[in-house]
Amino acid sequence: MIISFTSYAQNSWSLDDCVDYALTHNLKLNDLNYSTKSNKENYRQSFRELLPTVTANSNYNVQYGRSVDPNNNTIVSTDFFSNNYNINGSITIFQGFQKLNKIALSNFLYKATQDEALQEKYLLAFRVMSAFYDIQFFEGLVKISKEQVNISLSNFNLAEKQIEIGLKAGADKYEAESVLIGDKLLVTQSENNLKAAKLKLIQEMNLKNTIDIKINMVDTFDIEEEKIQEMEVDSIYNKALSFMPIIKAQENRVKAAKKEVGFAKGNLYPSLSLSAGYGTGFFETNVDASGSVIPFNTQLKDNASQFIGLSLRIPISERWSSRSQIKQQKIALMQAANNLDIQKQELQKLIQELFQSYEATKVEYNQTKQSEASRLLAFTIAQKKYDKGLISTLYLYQSKNLYANAQNENLQVKLKLKIQEKTLDFYNGLPVFNIKTTNQ
8 A cells, every 4th residue: 555655646647647547536437337337238138028038937735624626626625735837938929119119229328328428538537637737837837936036035135235235225125025025925825726736636536545646747838839720610510519429428318219209109009929838737636546646757747738829919998198108208309309409509609619719819828928028028128227226126026027927827828728729629529538439
């Protein structure tokens, strides 16, 4: 246990590692997997319903006092015992195609639960990705905050030296110290936010026996300009319709509802079944001419009987329950079809909003990148002027704060744009997550 804990605490986790671990250890996914296995067994059993049913039974009876002799149906007053054996079989020849509809119905429900489980995997993967990038954002924020502390510390030391040689007043030292303390507070706040982000990722992954996690930072925030290409909403939507598990699941539920209607209609048709059986028995009252009980093996052979027959059931009146059930299933079919339209509508709205936000974020990204560069240049100039005593402390710290804010804004927009890119890539059918989509 100690070795396991240590390995989790020291390993550097990539996004794929985090997603893979979360998919393996998520309890809700386990519950969906159990539902999928249950529906898979229902589907297999629907095929077995086509097989004949075979039953065997045996009984041993001891009768006392006045009773009917099962051998010759006469009234006797003696105690005796009897032993019977029977084996019967039956198979449905026709039942309004209900069993065939049941096979198709259970198959569609099985596929629907598979798709719903896959949908939950994607949702979990996106939550893990969001938590993963939150960590990277706050780690970047901690880095920026510490850089600001170093700048403030250098200016504080410079102010002390300039005060010693009489170039600055004592108030400048207190001003520099106040800014330094404020920057250290921002570092503490950023580190606390980073801890909260790590905890969120640990919880999404269901990672046990750990309170910290180290993630792989390699090239995650790099935004390649050539990858920021124009996309069309309709093409993304049509592509998403072809593979989104939630759409596929609802389509299968619509197909299942159609088979439910067919199954209900089967109650209006006659049903025909074939049955056959074999029976024999031993009776203590079965004696020969000398009054001796006929041997067990002989009786089993002599008392054997067989039967074969057809059974026809014709529904005449069932208080309109069958037709009422058909109407209910037709309503359920319309409801399932409407739910499918709702899912398609929600998907289209989601992609439209995501695409619009993506286009806006691209503009923000270019602006914040330019703003960061210009603020850096302005701060560099202000720092040089301050070092030469050409500007006041207040002007320098205003320039420094503007540069820090520009860094934070650019970092935040980078994160937002990266998530939006990956999300649009996902809806466009690209392999964003390493998730197995084939049915098991």
